[in-house]
Amino acid sequence: MTRQEIEQEVKSIFLREFEIENPQMDKDLRETYxxxxxxxxxxxxxxxxxxxxxxxxxxxxxxxxxxxxxxxCDYIEKMAKVRGLAKEA
Amino acid sequence: MARRVVITAAAAITPIGHGRDKIVESLQKGISGIKPLREDELLSRYIHSKVYGTVDYPVDYDFKRQYRKTMAPCSYYACQVAKEVLEQSGLTEEFITSGNLGVAFGSIHGSPLTQRDIYRTFFEAKDKKDYQAIGAVDYLKSMVHTTAVNITKMFGITGRVISSGTACTTSSQSIGYGYEAVKFGMQEAMLCGGADEYDTITVAVFDNLLACSTAFNNEPKRTPRPFDNQRDGLVVAEGGGAVLLEEYEFAKKRGADILGEVIGFACNNNGGDLILPNLNGITKTLQLGVACAQINPEEVDLISAHATATKMGDIIEAQAISEVFGANPHIVGLKSYMGHTMAACGVIETICTLYMMREGFIAPTLNLEEIDERCAMLNHVQSLMQKPVKTAAIQNFAFGGVNTILLIRNLS
Structure with missing residues (x-):
């Protein structure tokens, strides 16, 4: 999986599970959402x-x-690497 | 230090309506909320009783995701009636979050629908991964104090939390313990009540004990029949209710609309059998309530009886009422309208009593056509009466041998 795919999946999780649409990438999640x-x-x-x-x-x-x-996204990328799933874009 | 405690707001979602106008209309026109038992794809087809006190109208919930995620259906009822009570009360956000307001709220066993989903996942799981379908929030949705703490979370309430889970006395205890907390100066105000969701497990339990009504499956509105010769058991129901209790001087000073004063509460246990009603235990409760209120029994002019319409329960209650109050007070069995709303019955019946006090009428017990001679020594109400009510008692009894009585006075 590429970084772009990870970002896309995280955004989709946020919309589906947390009803948060297009979260800003560097905002504090607790404070903002x-x-x-x-x-x-x-x-x-x-x-x-x-x-x-x-x-x-x-x-x-x-x-x-x-x-x-x-x-x-950094965390998922790291976990994907450990599992041999990470791919360069 | 004993302070006076008054009720300044009330709200309920019941099988006979949501909100004061609809509930009063149902009580005055004799409209029943008993409907056919809904299919649940689990137990409903095996249960002999095919009737249920049903909330079958839409409720306009407007809860944000951050609250919804820990809420089961019982908490939707609880948070909605809590919201309406706080809005009615006119209390400021500063007071609500100050620690001076506490919550006493419960359901009989958390959320059975959530527990059912957990068990379904557990028993249908084929491998370890399937267990992940048990959500991280399932405990928060189904724990026994889920209604109380979803309320505290939603409104930022930081006072004490009391969460009785004593079956049919859950919300009468909520009001009683809330009353004591305010009376003895531990809180300035308490938001009290109870809620239970649609659930066939509860029906199955009573059905297996032969305590549920089965003879009127094709005519749901003709049951339950408290004190009637043809009564054949209770009808389980869903719903929620909440009242706000506050210290009298505080309420008066801020110009709150006082619906009634709680003048007494008593709770005891039969000290033995966990199912059968007990004449000595119940009689003692009623005596303790009257003593707490410091009134003469003759002063009580209306009794909302627990009156589930079981064969023995109604007779024992009638005997206890006769022993303590005599034949003077008017008797109404409000479950005849909506069935047994379990954790919510105490608060819903208190709210109906407050509405009757405010409007100056007494609703008749529905389906009471031929009074059982063993209950006939009481002053049963069989048709709508226009009559002022000064002092009322609300009686509730639960599995586990728990008995309660609340006494309320009309100050208007």
Missing amino acids: GFDSIDAIELLLEIERFLGSELTQEEKKQAMDIRTVNQI
């Missing part, structure tokens, strides 16, 4: 579905510092 701890847990499940594999407890802990959509 009221994104909370419950949303974060739902997001991790969606990321697992997208990657087609489970995240380990260690990997999930790494997601705790995420604050923006760009950071979500």
Whole structure:
């Protein structure tokens, strides 16, 4: 998967699951969109579905510092790389 | 320090209507909210009772996603009636979020529809991945205090939270414990009530105990029949209700519309059987309520009886009323209109009583055509009466042997 595909999927998750249309990439999600701890847990499940594999407890802990959509995309890219799924655009 | 406590706002979603005008119209015109039991693709086809107190009209919910995501159907009812009560009350946002307002609200067992989805996922799962369909928020939607904390979240309420889950006395306890919290100065105001969603598990439980009505499956409006010779059991129902309690001087000072004063509350337990009604336990509750209100029993002119229309329950209640209040007070069984709304019945019946007080009428018990002679010692209301009500009692009894009584006075 390319960075562009990841961004597209994240935006689609945000619209489908969180009713947030075209979120700004570098805005703080909590402050701007009221994104909370419950949303974060739902997001991790969606990321697992997208990657087609489970995240380990260690990997999930790494997601705790995420604050923006760009950071979500970075995180997915990193997880995809570990799983041999990442592709250059 | 004992302070006076008044009710200054009320709202309900019931099988006989949403809001004061519709509910009053149904009570005055004898309109029943009992309908055929809805198909649920699980239990409805096996249940003998085919009737249900149904909310079958649209409710115009306007909740944002951030609130909706932790709300099951019971919380939709709860948050809607809470919203209407807070709007009616005229309380400022500053007060609502100050910590001076608490919430006492419950449902009988969280959200059975959410629990059903969890079990369906669990039993239909073929491999580990399928279990992920159990959502992270399913617990928040189905926990026993889900209605109370969805309300606190939506309105930013930071006072105490009490969430009774005592079956049919859930919301009468909400009002009673809310009353005590204000009376003894622990909160300035309490938002109190209960809600339960459409659910066939509850019907199945009562059905298996042979406590549900089955003889009127083809004529739903003819059941339940409290105190009537042909009564054959209760009818389960859905709905929600909320009232705002506040300290009398505070309410008066801010010019609030006082619907009634809570003058007494009592709650006890039968100390034994968890299902059968108990004459001693119920009689004691009523006596404790009268003592709490510091009134003579003769002062009570209207009793909203629990009156589920079960064979034994109505007789025991009639005997207890006769023992404590005699034959003077008018008796109405409001479940005859809408069935048994479970966690919501105490608050909905309190609200109906407040509406009758305000409008100066007493609704008759529907379907009470031939009074069972074992209940005939009471002053049953069989046709609409235009009559002022000064003091009323609302009685509720629950599985687990829990009994409650609330006493309310008309100040207008």
